[in-house]
Amino acid sequence: MKKLSSLLIVVFLLAACGKEQSFEPAKINPEVDVCEICNMSIAEENFATQLFSKDGDVYKFDDIGCMYEFIYKDKRIAEKDIAKQYVRDMESGKWLEAKEAHYAYNKGFWTPMAYGVVVFEKQADAEKYLKEQGKGELYDFKQLSQHKWGWEK
Secondary structure, eight states, rough: OOHHHHHHHHHHHHHHHOOOOOEEEEEOOTTTTTTTTTTOOOGGGOOOOEEEOOOOOOOOEEEEEHHIIIIIIIISOGGGOOOOOOEOTTTOOOEEEGOOOOEEEETSSTTTOOOOOESSSSHHHHHHHHHHOOOOOOOHHHHHTTTOOGGGG
């Protein structure tokens, strides 16, 4: 019986080691979660973003610009060590993989830290927002990655 118990333990440990890590968006608690860059409470949840390292560490931000500052200015994580980046649809609050989202930008658009980038799940919604505002540019993930942020100007 002792051998069987030991064997089962080894099998469970090996199974756990072979399991791929899941990088699903973590819940935001505005009462305790603060932005990694500006230390502000993540009160405007539909503007929140998250970044997961390949090690499974999660970093939370109150504005997409703070996430980019974390990566490119502060260099707290190398791009090669990023497993997933999540953003939220401004209207629904739905978590989206950053690579799949659509972005409306204008320096005059309100965001928690005034970076002016607003996120949408659907391109048509981003285009509609730009039309309603009468200004701004539409970005995809690649274009957003090439965007000049405030600290770069």
